Amino acid sequence: xxxxxxxxxxxxxxxxxxxxxxxxxxxxxxxxxxxxxxxxxxxxxxxxxxxxxxxxxxxxxxxxxxxxxxxxxxxxxxxxxxxxxxxxxxxxxxxxxxxxxxxxxxxxxxxxxxxxxxxxxxxxxxxxxxxxxxxxxxxxxxxxxxxxxxxxxxxxxxxxxxxxxxxxxxxxxxxxxxxxxxxxxxxxxxxxxxxxxxxxxxxxxxxxxxxxxxxxxxxxxxxxxxxxxxxxxxxxxxxxxxxxxxxxxxxxxxxxxxxxxxxxxxxxxxxxxxxxxxxxxxxxxxxxxxxxxxxxxxxxxxxxxxxxxxxxxxxxxxxxxxxxxxxxxxxxxxxxxxxxxxxxxxxxxxxxxxxxxxxxxxxxxxxxxxxxxxxxxxxxxxxxxxxxxxxxxxxxxxxxxxxxx
Numbered sequence: 156x157x158x159x160x161x162x163x164x165x166x167x168x169x170x171x172x173x174x175x176x177x178x179x180x181x182x183x184x185x186x187x188x189x190x191x192x193x194x195x196x197x198x199x200x201x202x203x204x205x206x207x208x209x210x211x212x213x214x215x216x217x218x219x220x221x222x223x224x225x226x227x228x229x230x231x232x233x234x235x236x237x238x239x240x241x242x243x244x245x246x247x248x249x250x251x252x253x254x255x256x257x258x259x260x261x262x263x264x265x266x267x268x269x270x271x272x273x274x275x276x277x278x279x280x281x282x283x284x285x286x287x288x289x290x291x292x293x294x295x296x297x298x299x300x301x302x303x304x305x306x307x308x309x310x311x312x313x314x315x316x317x318x319x320x321x322x323x324x325x326x327x328x329x330x331x332x333x334x335x336x337x338x339x340x341x342x343x344x345x346x347x348x349x350x351x352x353x354x355x356x357x358x359x360x361x362x363x364x365x366x367x368x369x370x371x372x373x374x375x376x377x378x379x380x381x382x383x384x385x386x387x388x389x390x391x392x393x394x395x396x397x398x399x400x401x402x403x404x405x406x407x408x409x410x411x412x413x414x415x416x417x418x419x420x421x422x423x424x425x426x427x428x429x430x431x432x433x434x435x436x437x438x439x440x441x442x443x444x445x446x447x448x449x450x451x452x453x454x455x456x457x458x459x460x461x462x463x464x465x466x467x468x469x470x471x472x473x474x475x476x477x478x479x480x481x482x483x484x485x486x487x488x489x490x491x492x493x494x495x496x497x498x499x500x501x502x503x504x505x506x507x508x509x510x511x512x513x514x515x516x517x518x519x520x521x522x523x524x525x526x527x528x529x530x531x532x533x534x535x536x537x538x539x540x541x542x543x544x545x546x547x548x549x550x551x552x553x554x555x556x557x558x559x560x
Contacts, residue, residue, distance in 0.1 A: 156550060157190045159258045159281075161245050163238075163267035165195035165208060171378075172462045173265055173288055176343055183344075183543035192252060194245045194271075209252070211244040213237030235302075242270035246278070253279045260284055260550045263314070266291060269306035273313065282315035282553035287328065293457045293481055296381065308333075315553040318546060320460035321483030339549045342486070344539035345465040349442065352471030352530055356443025364405065364430045366447070371402045371516045374448035374472075376441070376463050377455075379410030379433070384454030384477050384502035386412060389419040394509035396425020399516045403428045404452075407436065407444055445470040449522060450515045454502035458482045468496060469533035473525035475511040477502025489532065496529040 160181060164174030177193075184191050197203055197210040204210075216236025245268065249261060261279060263272035264286045272283050291303040311317055311328070317338045319325050325340040358368070366372060373395075377383045385406070392404055406416070406429070413433050420429045436444075445451070451467040451474045460483040467474050468487065476484035478499035490499040500511035515522060 156547065156554075157192075157256065157259045158184060158550070159192050159194065159249050159252065159261045160264065161194045161249065161262065161268040161271050162264040163196050163241075165193055167204065168196070168198055168201070172343075172460075173267075175462060176288070177264060179344060179346065179539045180543060180546070183539040184547070186540075187543055187547065189547070192258075194248055196241050209245075209248050211241045211248070214240035216240055238267060239270065242268065243274065245271040246274040249275055250278050253281065257281060259554055262286060262550075263310065264288070266303050266307050269310045272310045273306065276310075276313050282550075282557045283310075283313070284316045284318060284550060284553055285310050285314035287311070287317055287319040287324065287459075289324075289457075289459045290328070290331075292331070293327070293459070294382070296457075311338075315557060316549050318549055321486055323481050323483050323486065324459040327481045341542055341545040341549065342483075342537060343460050343462055343465065344537050344542040345462065345469045345533055346539065347469045347534045349438070350445070350466050350469035350533075352526070354442045354446045354470055356439065357446030357448075360405075360440075360443050360447035364403075366403050366405075366430075367401075370428075371399065371450075371519075372405060372448045373402065373475075373512055373516070374405045374407065374444055374451045374467075375453065376407045376444065376451065376467075377453065379406075379408050379412040379416060381412070382455060382457035383408075383410075384456055384508070385416060386419075387502060387505045387508055388452060388454050389416050389423070390505035391509035391512065392420065392429065393423040393425055394506070395512045395516075396423070396428060398509075398513040402516055403430070405429075405444065405448065406431045407441070409433045409435070442466075442470065445472055448472055450475060450497075450512070452508070452512055453477065453484060454500060454508045455482055455484065456480045456502045458484055461487070464488060465533055465537045468529035468537070471526045471530040473497040473515060473522055473529055475500060475508070475515050479503060487532075487537070489528070494528050494532070496525055496532055 162177045166178040194209045197212045258281045262284045265288045291299040311333045322340045329335045420426050451472050453476045455477040464484050464487045474488050474497040476488045478485035479501045488497040498511045501507040
């Protein structure tokens with residue numbers, strides 16, 4: 156199969172889960188024998204890696220804003236212009252490459268590449284598949300952008316198929332009017348060669364933070380923003396600290412809630428056992444933080460999949476996860492029975508988070524059993540090979556449907 160993948164993030168330019176996903180999926184598709192061409196964005200100051208990727212360098216369009224754009228669009232600043240220019244460049248290059256050697260399918264990843272998909276839909280004789288990793292409505296909550304929402308919704312109805320990252324996300328899309336027969340849930344994967352229980356660096360992380368070697372450690376990893384439930388975690392910590400006097404909490408991430416969280420923790424009982432690390436860390440150090448922890452706590456209220464839970468499980472770490480709302484964690488983490496890998500909580504309720512974290516840290520032997528189950532589940536269920544195979548099945552179905560139309 157010959158596949159075009161259009162994505163804003165692609166290694167080495169990885170900011171979040173989208174870049175991790177794109178790099179891993181392309182590698183898995185190529186390993187399965189498919190011809191994949193990638194169309195990605197190059198940051199302004201960077202040189203283009205010589206890896207065959209079709210890089211588009213964003214252009215500055217703000218001088219045109221006053222005559223072309225309304226107030227909401229102008230308020231975006233340079234990003235909107237960069238996105239618009241990049242998507243037009245992508246569309247032109249995909250069309251050009253398609254003319255030289257036709258693609259069997261064109262895969263558009265997330266809202267950042269949706270404009271290219273809308274432009275390409277009438278221009279290429281190949282099915283478009285829209286990969287939805289989240290929605291503007293879910294990401295922004297009270298003030299979603301009408302522009303982004305329109306791009307997502309329109310391409311969702313234009314594309315031959317939609318691939319999203321969990322059953323929870325699929326249910327949400329269909330509930331908001333997306334075509335039921337075209338939306339497919341395909342779980343993401345994790346590289347279990349890099350993320351594994353013997354990963355090094357855990358003792359170094361504990362030493363850096365002055366955490367005793369035998370102390371139980373809970374790790375939060377993610378953006379410090381409302382939908383991650385980190386405000387509720389901070390409110391829950393005093394109760395956890397009282398019930399588990401030796402326990403520590405490490406918060407790894409950055410975001411707009413940083414100063415509020417620092418203030419909350421500073422005034423809470425057990426504040427001397429909280430570490431906040433808010434600068435960027437690379438992948439090896441992130442893995443070392445998993446190695447340093449006993450349990451990972453991820454009380455999100457909006458998390459369509461959540462690679463961090465899969466990473467934690469691959470490292471053999473049980474997880475206490477949010478399971479209310481559009482949250483794919485509840486599909487990853489088994490909360491009961493002989494194959495239990497962690498606990499489900501209401502990420503909007505500090506009391507429930509406190510219960511879940513305290514309960515998880517209560518019994519070391521039970522936690523060890525969950526750890527073994529977590530690693531086994533990640534290694535067998537959340538692999539990029541399985542994700543690629545399921546994705547290819549959607550692509551093939553879209554190709555066949557187009558041929559029969």
